[in-house]
Amino acid sequence: MDDETAEIELLQQNLQKTRQLSKRMTSILDTFDTRIARLEKSILPLYTAAQILNKRRNNIDQTLLKIDDVASNQSDLSNEEGLILRGPQPGQLTVYKDALERLNANIAFKGEDKDVDKIANLVETGAKKLTQLYTKVVAEGSSGTTPAPGTSDAIMLTSFPASLLPSLSPVVKFLRTLPLPSTHPSHPAAQAILKTLMEAQRGYADMRGSWAVKCLDGQGKRLVVRANEVDPLVTGREFGEWVELILGTAEEEYKLLQELSPLSSPGSMSAAFSVLLVPVLRLFNTILSSLITLTKKNLQKFSFLALSAYEVLLSLQYHWEEILSCASEQLRDKNEFKDGLPALRSLCLRSFPEFLVDLKLGATSRGQADTSTKIMDFVVETVTYISKIPEVQGAVSAALTALGDGNWKMGEGIQVGVNNRIGDGDEDAILKHFIYDVVATAITSLTTISRTARRPAYGSIFLLNNVSYLRAFLLDDPRSNSIPKLLSSSAKDLLNSNYRTAKAGYFDANFSPLMQAMTDDPKDRSGKSAAKEKFTRFFDLFDEVIERHRIGRVMEDDDDGRRAVGDEVIMLVVPSLQRFIQKQKERDFSKNPQKYIKRTPEDIESQIRNVFS
Incomplete structure (x- = not known):
């Protein structure tokens, strides 16, 4: 037992010595680590500088090699020169x-x-x-x-x-x-x-x-x-x-x-x-x-x-x-493109007043036969001119704005420069003013021609035909849906009112004499001889009207319009003739009425329809 205790004590003593040795060794190793870290920190800049120097040395060596290569390659330029x-x-x-x-x-x-x-x-x-x-x-x-x-x-x-x-x-x-x-x-x-x-x-x-x-x-x-x-x-x-x-x-x-x-x-x-x-x-x-x-x-x-x-x-x-x-x-x-704009603009500005002048000159055109009822060239040109405007509306509006509102009239009642202050968005209004003046000038020339005609009846047909042509192709049946948008309310009213006036003049010049022939004269007491004369005069005048309409066709380019006018003529003439015939028969104006009543109202209606068909 004493021996075992002695061995244990000996072992404890040895273990204590081992611990002391390990502690000393650990302390020595920690000291080595610290010294190595300090050494590494001291050597690192030197190492980095050495690397840079080595890289530069390599570059210098390569450059020297390239110089040597170039020097050797250029020793004889004959080959390069030939190439x-x-x-x-x-x-x-x-x-x-x-x-x-x-x-x-x-x-x-x-x-x-x-x-x-x-x-x-x-x-x-x-x-x-x-x-x-x-x-x-x-x-x-x-x-x-x-x-x-x-x-x-x-x-x-x-x-x-x-x-x-x-x-x-x-x-x-x-x-x-x-x-x-x-x-x-x-x-x-x-x-x-x-x-x-x-x-x-x-x-x-x-x-x-x-x-x-x-x-x-x-x-x-x-x-x-x-x-x-x-x-x-x-x-x-x-x-x-x-x-x-x-x-x-x-x-x-x-x-x-x-x-x-x-x-x-x-x-x-x-x-x-x-x-x-x-x-x-x-x-x-x-x-x-x-x-x-x-x-x-x-x-x-x-x-x-x-x-x-x-x-x-x-x-x-x-x-x-x-x-x-x-x-x-x-x-x-030196911009030819920009220089071309003023030249074109000046032509555009000239074209507007010159077109109006041409329309005015249409009133003085010669060669119009007394019986002519044709559509005038300047009327066709007016419709064509206005019909083309939507395709170049931007240019027309820009040129008219530059010209000034109303200045296309060449000073006729317009003070040049007074209306030149145009604001944004007024271009459409100016365009409508111009088109109104175009329509008004054309109608004025037509009216002048019709009034100077030697035969007013043909002149009335002429005016109706031309005004209805303008109205039809600008308002009722335009060639483009954009055309009515160019017409101001004043221009539309102008076309409609002149159409009504022309139609009234046409009825007055051609059918008023017929209606007057059937009107009773209050001074004539007997009425029988007067009735005979009235029937004779009515049918003579009617034959003249029919012949006149064969020479001068009414609204030849507008079938619907022409038939509508024919219906109005029938409503005006035939009922009046029926009443007149009935009235005179009741008065027993003649023993042989058929001698004076050459055609029945139905025949008259048929002839009128044939004329306006």
Whole structure:
């Protein structure tokens, strides 16, 4: 038992010593960790600096190797010179590009070496050879046969052939990397290369501008040639399509210029675009001047050509300004597109008073036969004129607003300038004022002609026919639903009241004598002889009326209106005749009534219906 106790005590003593040793070891290890951390913190900046130095040493070594490689490669320039002088061969653009890059690298590392000038000349020659290839491809893409004017293919944009872009785009991309004064001020060939690229870019603009004119010229000339053969509004619409084609072409050409120009700086782009636009603008000015000259020769005929062209230019002005903003300031100042607007506007302003003058002159037209009841030319022109206004209403309203409310009367009771203060939204009111004056002037001329007719009965038919024609095609059965909207309430009242007046005058001149023939004379006591005379006079007058209506047809262009007038005539004449016959028979005016009553009321009605059928 004592032995076991002794062993336990010995073990406890050993365990205590082990713990003390472990504690000392842990303390020593903690001290080592602290010292290692301090050492690492001290060594880290030195390690980082060493890494940077090693990287720089590697870069220097690689640069020295490149210099040695360039020096060895340029020891003999004969091979490079032969390659450059031959120019870029088909499929070997990359080889040519690498040769020029090596030459440029030699210039960069040679400094003041005596071979620098020779290498610079080779670089300049290489740039010229590349621009020659560039110009050749551009010329190929800017030539060919244009579609015939008037065909569906003629209205298209003059785009660059897509098949040539793969061969041209790499050339353009490399030309833009060549040394220029702005990027390589110390390069000996930079100035010469810039001049070469400027010439190539100008050549590009010349060729593309000429090609655009070639594509647009035929369509433009066709407008002028056909202007005498087609409706002026059709010519105006075709002119608008042609102008839109010009703008579309200019827009596409600018996008193409951005993609294919050797120099991409804003200044060089705007200069080249200006060169491209000059022939296009010259063509536009030529065609517009031809149309203006044609319109001036016969403004009455071509007034709607001027109005239509004016409306087109007004609507496209903002688009054109956007395109011109890409050109040089000098070209923007000389704007053929904007200059054409005043010329067209002056023609439009002239057309309104001149049209009214032509309507007034219609009252003095000669050659009207005494029995003529036809529709006057100026009446047809009035309906046609007003019917065309909705198609160019914007231009008409703008021009009338510029002219001033009422000034189209040329000072007749109007103080010029008094009503010129027009607010926004008054354009429609001014247009309605003008159309009212057109209708009023036409009716005034018709009334003058009818009153100066030697045979009033025919004059009344003439007035009814013409006024009803105006009323029918402007109010009752217009050629367009937009026409009645252009007529003010005053204009509508004017048409209706004059139609009623004309119809009343027609009845008075043609049928009042018939009605008077059947009127009893209070001074005649017997009445029998007078009745016989009245029957004779009535049928004589009726025969005259029937013959008159065979010569001068009533409302020949309006079947419904003519039948309606015939019904009114029957309601006026036949019942009165029936009452008159009945009254005279009751008076026993004759032993042989059939001798004087040549036709029954039914026969009279049938004859009237035949006349107005």
